[in-house]
Amino acid sequence: MSARRIVGGARPRRDAVDKVLGRTRFAADVRVPGLLHLAVARSDTAHARVRAVHTARALAVPGVVRVFTARHVPGVNRYGIIASTADQPMLAGDRVRFVGEAVALVAAETPEAAAEGARRVAVDYAPLPAITDPAEALEAGAAAIHDRGNLCFEQRIVRGDVDAGFARAAAVVERTYRTAVIEHAYLEPEAAVAWMEDGVLVVETSTQNPHYDRSDLGRLLGVAEERIRVVQRATGGGFGGKLDLSVQPYVALATWLTGRPSRLVYSREESFLATGKRHPFVMRYRSAADGSGRLLAVEADLLADTGAYASYALAVAMRAAVHAAGPYRVPAVRIRCRTVYTNRVFSGAMRGFGTPQAAFGHESQMDLLAGALGIDPLEIRRCNALGPGDVTVTGQTLGDSVGLVACLDRVGAVRDRWARRLREPDGVPRGLGVGAMYYGIGNTGVSNPSTARVALDPDGAFTLFTGAADIGQGSDNALLAICAETLGVDPDRIRLVRGDTARTANAGATSASRQTYISGGAVLRAAGRLRQRLVQEAAQALGVPAARLALEDGRIGPADGSGTSVSLAEVAARCGGGPVSETGGFDPDAAVLDRATGQGRPYGTYAFAAQVARVSVDPATAEVRVDGLAAAHDVGRAIHRPSVLGQISGGAAMGLGMALMETFGPGRDENLDTYLVPTTLDVPRVTPMIVEQAEPTGPFGAKGVGEPALIPTAPAILNALAAACGARIHNLPATLERVQKALRGEEA
């Protein structure tokens, strides 16, 4: 093969021009004649027994065709992406558990009639006490939100002699940190359209996981998966919020029971009200270090509010616990993370699965230890940083792809440059702060394979079949690059069939920063096998040993350029004329964690990162400006550099929102006028830096970057604020009032 030209390059993305020109068709753009419009009637009470749902007045609205309630759900009225904790009804049965829970579904000839019908659904509730605080939910005698109790899931990580570590510490810091409920706020609200086609229910939707959607739709409807086809439409962002089902069960139910096409698109208000959020955490940390700054022990007790339903609570608890001590060598840990039910809209997956919250804790602790010991914040991280061959808190020995020190060095150089401009004679408090992280790629402690297929078509072009949902992050582009590089052809010669359960194999969720590493691995293997088969076929045709042949620019011939070659179309013809295809799979080397100690090998590989923030604070008003963000990320290998740089910059913007302004108030925030996300004027120029510590098990050395991009940002900004103000903020977001208190020297 020639020198790699595509992997590591910067070609324009295949979807770019259509998106810029507004030609991309999202699920809400799909028009089907004769469709039913849907509207969901929702609970206005946080916790109640449902005595009765009265639908007669809704059915009387002209244009309303049907009104569905829980009793119409033909299958098991319970879904959830993690099967062992699946507990969410698509339409509430005898109980509602949060304001906004779906109670009835109205299908009508017009959107107006559907909405009016939904308004006229009357529910007879018997109120139950509503719990809004997770600590209260765990108290003895608290009302049980689910039959199994209010503790949804608990993960412990126990390793080493924690008490001995604290006993011989030169510095111990103990603090409690709190984070806020955060809304994903993707550009495209949830949308789906469904229709029947030859006895098969087709659902086209905005999703991060079409294959999961199909399996839970099958359970809800009580039909075999083969009778359902889910097609992922172009998706305008997900950030974890489109891993759960949202609108899909409603279009599926309406179409399945009426035979008519149906459509449901959430308004922004409904998206805020009814879909998952980032778990708010309360985190008590106790950390010990010796006189040189080496960590001796970390104790962390993390309590997360998962709201009314489990969704991804199990994964969040596991991942937050595994990452709670940060990307450091810590000989002794006692970590516990609990996710707890309350009567609030459910929390689920959001970019980082609890790791961004934990990072705020462990990175604040690192700065406090550094301060107590008089050590530079970068230096204390460097001397504790995980390196190749080190052992993590779960007892996993790391391989070679551990680029944390390189990341710290890269941002350290920027920090030193910025430090020279820090003290200006204008009296403006300025500060620099560091944040670091590691992040396991793929699902925690479970098999999470992906399968891909690559075919040579009769015309000599290829088709890549992948179930991996591209939600805007660019997995299409990355997978095509891996495929093209392996086959030695231009990516433009590869057709793409993506995210269609009828045509592609399960690639698993687009989450956990896993698609480049895992689906990329599957594509690499499928393309590699196909290449091998084609070269062997050509070897027979040419009478030349396969070992001497190369596939280059659509032809197979001697690698040294001598003699004749055959075109791929000729090879295809030799193989019988139809498409020639090969399948490949990859499943990272991960294993289940010990239930009691959390020891084990949760992930195949880890990404690493460090970021530095530069902030200035108005000394009187406490307005904060983030003047700079430098972000160095060890991604293993950048498959498509602009996409990696884009992920880093976008993640930093999201992290800035988490640090300074984002907090969701149920009943208060219905839209983006009151729920504030950063605007272009709030986000500084981000300086993204790519560190490439190749991962041997990754395609061309690649790992992942989607979630890591966000994780160190809020910690870096909060540490910079502490440096600027002289007092630390322990509660996110850092509102004007909290910064004002910090400026006065009060801890906030």
Place this chain on the structure above:
Amino acid sequence: MARFAYHRPATVDEALGLLADLGPDAVPVAGATDVWVNLRSGKLAPRALVSLRAVPGLAGLDRSDDGLTLGACATHAAVEDDSWIAGRLPALHMACSQVGSRQVRNVGTVGGNLCNAAPSADAAVALLLYDAVCRVEGPGGGRDVPLDGFFLGPGRTALAPGEILTGIRVPVPRGRTVAGYHKLTRRKAMELPILGVGVRVTLDDGGAVSEARVALGVAGPTPVRCPGAEAALAGGPLTAERVEAAAETAAREARVRDSWRGQAWYRRHMIRVLIPRILLGC
């Protein structure tokens, strides 16, 4: 969203005639940036909108030695882009330049900002500083209403049913003047103020404060002037003591509240901080 008729009268008289005919079921609109939000949420469900955008002259800026006459449909962007206003009425320029985002400013109008009568109206606070006078036309003829008496409560103005705001007269202060508006927000665009603070001080030839105006947004049910603070500034030279006394008085008298956007203690403290900042640059 309920259906409604959309009228585009070509003259003020035609607009008044439509409003008279349609009665309380019709809502006059200019940029509709506030009205639209309420239509979408269902808070407003009029049978008709009467757009004033097609009325010639209502979007104009008329500059003269005496001052500025803003057509009620002049956009915030038109004010933002006007260097004459920036030079002579800087607080108005600052306020209009910070409304929403450029996209909102391209559509939203100063007149609409006043008629919406929100306590957070940026332009209203600035216009109070300049003793602006509203020109109102109605079925019974025209009248002038000083802006100081225009706001009756949140969302309520002195406009009688069937009346419309057609223009705003803004005198240019005579004499050496310091004026400014500070909008305090949690993010740097697309947000209502936590607090809006406007101050104007005009000096006589002897250097004494001849006119002082202090106005606040989100410090009461409407944009308000602070007479106590104005009195504290007036009558002598502009000294740090006078400014501090004015700031203290304004902070004490302000009817600030706790809300999710900001807490009362912080708002009160910021009044104390921002009045000196505008006047003394500190």
